[in-house]
Amino acid sequence: MRSLWIGLLLAPAVIVMTAFVLFPLLSAFRYAFYEFNGLKPSHFVGLANFRQVLLEHPFSDNTYRALWHNIIVFIALMVFENGTAFLIAFALLKALPGHRIHQVIIFLPVVLSAVIVGFLWKLFLHPLFGLVNNALALVHISGRAWLGDESTALGSIIFANIWSWIGFPTLVLLAGMQRVGKELLEAARLDGAGDFSLLTRIIWPLMAPSVTIVCVLTFIGSFNWFELPYIMSGVDGSPGGSTDVLGLYFYRTAFGSETSGIQNFGQGSALAVLMFIAVAGTTAVALRYLRRREIEV
Amino acid sequence: MSNRHEGIKNSGIQILLLFNAFVMLYPLLVMVTSSFKTNVELFSSPFSLPRSFALTNIATVWTDTNFVRYLANSLSVTVASILLILLFGTMAAYAIARYQFRASGLFLMFFISGMTVPLKLAIIPLFIELDRLHLVDNLAGLVLVYVAMGLPSAVFIMTGFLRSLPKELEEAARMDRASELRIMLSIMLPLARPAMVIVAIQNAVPIWNDFFFPLIFISSDNLKTLPQGLTVFMGEFVTNWGVLFTGLTLAALPITLLYVVLSKHFIAGITQGAAK
Numbered sequence: 376m377r378s379l380w381i382g383l384l385l386a387p388a389v390i391v392m393t394a395f396v397l398f399p400l401l402s403a404f405r406y407a408f409y410e411f412n413g414l415k416p417s418h419f420v421g422l423a424n425f426r427q428v429l430l431e432h433p434f435s436d437n438t439y440r441a442l443w444h445n446i447i448v449f450i451a452l453m454v455f456e457n458g459t460a461f462l463i464a465f466a467l468l469k470a471l472p473g474h475r476i477h478q479v480i481i482f483l484p485v486v487l488s489a490v491i492v493g494f495l496w497k498l499f500l501h502p503l504f505g506l507v508n509n510a511l512a513l514v515h516i517s518g519r520a521w522l523g524d525e526s527t528a529l530g531s532i533i534f535a536n537i538w539s540w541i542g543f544p545t546l547v548l549l550a551g552m553q554r555v556g557k558e559l560l561e562a563a564r565l566d567g568a569g570d571f572s573l574l575t576r577i578i579w580p581l582m583a584p585s586v587t588i589v590c591v592l593t594f595i596g597s598f599n600w601f602e603l604p605y606i607m608s609g610v611d612g613s614p615g616g617s618t619d620v621l622g623l624y625f626y627r628t629a630f631g632s633e634t635s636g637i638q639n640f641g642q643g644s645a646l647a648v649l650m651f652i653a654v655a656g657t658t659a660v661a662l663r664y665l666r667r668r669e670i671e672v
Numbered sequence: 673m674s675n676r677h678e679g680i681k682n683s684g685i686q687i688l689l690l691f692n693a694f695v696m697l698y699p700l701l702v703m704v705t706s707s708f709k710t711n712v713e714l715f716s717s718p719f720s721l722p723r724s725f726a727l728t729n730i731a732t733v734w735t736d737t738n739f740v741r742y743l744a745n746s747l748s749v750t751v752a753s754i755l756l757i758l759l760f761g762t763m764a765a766y767a768i769a770r771y772q773f774r775a776s777g778l779f780l781m782f783f784i785s786g787m788t789v790p791l792k793l794a795i796i797p798l799f800i801e802l803d804r805l806h807l808v809d810n811l812a813g814l815v816l817v818y819v820a821m822g823l824p825s826a827v828f829i830m831t832g833f834l835r836s837l838p839k840e841l842e843e844a845a846r847m848d849r850a851s852e853l854r855i856m857l858s859i860m861l862p863l864a865r866p867a868m869v870i871v872a873i874q875n876a877v878p879i880w881n882d883f884f885f886p887l888i889f890i891s892s893d894n895l896k897t898l899p900q901g902l903t904v905f906m907g908e909f910v911t912n913w914g915v916l917f918t919g920l921t922l923a924a925l926p927i928t929l930l931y932v933v934l935s936k937h938f939i940a941g942i943t944q945g946a947a948k
Contacts, residue, residue, distance in 0.1 A: 381767045388827060396789055399798040400797075402794070477692070480692075482938070483700070490883050538696070547943050629795070650793060
């Protein structure tokens with residue numbers, strides 16, 4: 376009677392998880408070794424799919440170019456988004472009048488869909504009528520086609536990402552800073568520590584866990600980049616593939632691009648498995664390193 | 673001297689924060705004011721306030737597009753997903769937290785390991801599976817995927833919370849021969865409401881905003897969700913910017929209003945949710 380009751384309570388959640396998480400995940404690894412005929416895996420091809428996306432022209436060129444762009448996105452977000460977030464968090468830590476409102480404001484775009492953010496900035500970055508070039512014209516700087524130019528397109532999308540998401544690392548880092556007790560800060564101040572040494576000697580080491588979280592989530596986020604480039608530069612990573620990232624390349628391979636409807640589920644699965652291993656592996660190694668650093672500093 | 677020094681520094685910080693607030697809010701302000709403008713007005717005086725707050729653009733969006741349909745779809749998908757996540761998640765968490773049985777730790781592990789899985793990367797098998805079940809291009813399929821994604825953290829949070837509730841309440845009721853179902857529904861669950869709010873918000877925002885899964889699973893225009901429908905809409909009205917900004921404003925409005933009212937819960941839910 377009792378075990379029937381417990382079983383009843385667990386059943387729906389376990390069934391849904393098994394059917395829609397566990398089973399697809401295991402299948403994803405299996406499918407990477409198959410060639411597909413439409414929606415059906417037709418025959419086992421060993422490592423052929425992996426060889427294609429990693430070693431064979433033109434697929435491999437695409438893979439490495441996309442990977443390189445993901446790395447650029449990650450570095451840019453670490454430096455500009457998280458760097459600025461750290462400064463703002465430190466400014467908010469002072470708890471000056473209005474600091475709560477500032478927290479609500481900076482977090483506002485975080486709750487908006489990436490689709491809204493993407494379209495909004497696509498309109499703002501329009502070469503002729505966009506807000507950005509209009510504003511630059513006011514101070515006599517000539518604008519440009521931000522999203523149409525290979526040298527600025529990726530940077531523009533990264534900018535939109537920073538604008539919409541900066542509130543997240545800011546508030547996570549702020550929470551980490553606030554965990555350093557007021558008493559400790561007061562005591563250090565009485566001992567004559569200035570703001571700078573307070574920051575480097577006490578706050579920074581003690582907030583290490585929140586830095587770990589922000590770094591890891593930024594890494595995962597950069598390698599899952601999809602919505603913003605899809606909306607702002609299209610599924611092909613225009614112009615000229617300058618905004619192509621692994622998420623877009625995976626999507627095109629599996630579900631077809633704008634110009635061709637060719638779907639290759641086998642190759643797509645191989646890409647997905649490689650991305651999964653790369654992200655999970657790097658995250659695990661980075662976590663070990665960052666956790667050790669947390670204890671040392 | 674130190675006081676004056678402190679004062680200068682504090683005003684410096686305030687200026688920095690005000691500048692930041694301007695950068696965050698001005699684009700949204702322009703989005704809203706632009707939604708009341710005509711094309712001519714938008715291009716001739718982009719920075720000014722609109723000449724009138726006439727609702728012509730809103731009327732266009734409301735009647736000439738499928739916008740209301742997209743909105744209704746998003747709303748029903750989000751509500752259905754949240755309700756099922758709360759129902760199934762709480763049931764499972766209740767079993768794990770309040771009863772002692774041998775496999776309970778194993779079940780908890782099963783759910784917790786689900787939190788680390790990026791389901792997007794299993795999209796191909798998921799698509800094939802839903803296709804076999806005739807759930808592609810079907811809102812129910814979308815709901816099931818969201819429920820599966822939301823359950824792990826829901827079970828994790830609810831288990832932690834339910835475990836912290838005292839045993840005495842439950843035992844007193846058992847003495848009175850109340851049934852297990854009654855104990856759960858009328859004694860334990862009302863106490864778990866705060867945890868349910870966290871679970872609901874943590875899941876509602878990503879589900880409401882999601883674009884990836886509808887992009888893959890939904891193809892009929894009448895079934896599209898708001899973020900996905902927005903791409904259709906933006907394609908149709910490319911040349912009418914006032915209407916485009918109106919669409920974006922209307923799409924941003926519901927969640928923004930909710931956020932302004934419940935900002936504390938939103939911030940706590942989202943920062944905790946990602947830190948899991």
